[in-house]
Amino acid sequence: MQRRTLQQSGWTVELTAAVDIPAEAIQWIWPSWLPKAKLSILAGAGGCGKTTLAISLAATISRGGDWPDGSKGEIASNVIIWSGEDGVADTIVPRLIAADADLNRVHIIQGRTDMYGNRQPFDPAVDFPLLHEAVDRIGGVSLLIFDPIISLIRGDMHRANEVRQGLQKVVDFAELHDCAVLGITHLKKGGSHTSVVEQIIGSQAFTALSRGALVAMTFKDFETRVLVRAKANLSIDSGGIQYFIEPVSLHDQIEATCIRWGEIIEGSAEAIFEEMERSGISKPESALDEASRFLVEVLDAGPVAITTLQSLAADSCISWATVRRAQKKLGIRSCKAGMQSGWMWELSNKR
Incomplete structure (x- = not known):
């Protein structure tokens, strides 16, 4: 059987001379930090206040x-x-109030409803x-925050194809609605990496599809923290x-927490990170x-x-295999409360 070529199927490649395409300037929500119509990543180790940072940005907008x-x-x-990690009420x-946000302009996704009023949880990977x-109902949006961004991935977050498939709809959404999308994620635990960007958890497709990556770091005293531009396809990747x-x-x-901003720091993300290490930064456990x-x-x-x-x-993004290793390390025992009860773990010094 003879195969039909693309030409025979009626499809052709559309070409436009560059001279006929008007040049456009990059549009920004936060100049040189958070671009419009693009996906950006905010990553950091535990204790860096990633969600509080994102809420501060939301309040400003x-x-x-x-x-x-x-x-x-x-x-x-x-x-x-x-x-998917913090309670709304x-x-x-409370953090939005502490950040002086206009609560009329901040909308929280709390579920989905059908035509009969039935309510179900919102699954980002399916319901996006x-x-x-x-x-359209609220009259447009300038910033969409997903915490954590891995919730958009239906498969394995370490597989590039599955990550690309999950994030492409977000990239398209940002362009269609001319809004910034900020996905929050974690840094890898331990290990040595050649760049700050490589410490972002999951497949490299997360940073490949995003146009910018902001990374939060913390000093050993946990009082002073730094937000750096680890990747910026559309501006300088430093500072x-x-x-x-x-x-x-x-x-x-x-009770709530809020962000108080400090001084501007010059240098690449790696240079700032090295300086923090020399100053006694506490590496992620x-x-x-x-x-x-x-x-x-x-x-x-x-x-x-x-x-x-x-x-x-x-819920804490800790693999069960690692938990089992920790069980052996700590000598945690398995026990049953009764014949009809399931297995439980207890600390060895609790009896």
């Missing part, structure tokens, strides 16, 4: 405020936030297309800003150390069902 480097903000506009909203109509996380007491005895600390904290009050531990470990 919602009220049309100026940026921490002195750049002038645009007109106040809408922000959409999806969080007790964490996200529903956001197009939601954006950083100091920031501090400060507690805030709101009304009704509600190893995966085994993190899992060990996790088990001690969870089991301190008594035995916990293995199924519960598995769920808590997954």
Whole structure:
């Protein structure tokens, strides 16, 4: 059987001379830091305040405020936030209030509903297309935050093809709605890497598809932190800003945290990172150390069902294989509360 060529099928390649394509300037939400119509990544180790940083950016956009480097903000506009790790009422909203956000312009994704009013959880990997109509309903959006961005991936976050498939719809969304998309993620535990960008967890496709990568770092005293531009396809990939996380007491005895910005720091992300190391930066703990600390904290009050531990470990992005290694390291015992009960783990010094 003779195969049909592409020409025979009626398809042709469309070519346009470059002279006929008008040049366009890059548009920015935060000049040289957060581009419009593009995907960006915000990464950091535990304790860096990634979510608090993102909320600070959201608050600035919602009220049309100026940026921490002195750049002038645009007109106040809408922000959409999806969080799979923090409570909305007790964490996200108090932090928005502490950051002086216009709460009328910040919209939280809390689920999906059908025509009959039935409500279900929002699954970013499956339900993302529903956001197009939601954006039109609120009159547009300037920033969409996903925390964590790996929730958009249905398969293995270490497989480039699966990551690209999951993120392409986000890239298309950003371009269609002319908004910035900021995905929050973690840094790899331990190990040595040639660049700060290579420390971002998951497949390299995360940073390949994003047009910028911001990385949060912390000093050993955990008081002074730095936000750096680790990758910037559309501007210079250097420079950083100091920031501090400060507690805030709101009304009704509600406690929150907010960002206080500090000085501008010059240099590449790697140079800033090396300087912080010489100054005594605390490197991220190893995966085994993190899992060990996790088990001690969870089991301190008594035995916990293995199924519960598995769920808590997954929520904390700790692999079960590493948890099992930590179990052996700490000498944690398996036990049963009764013949009809499932297996539990307990610390060896709790009996």
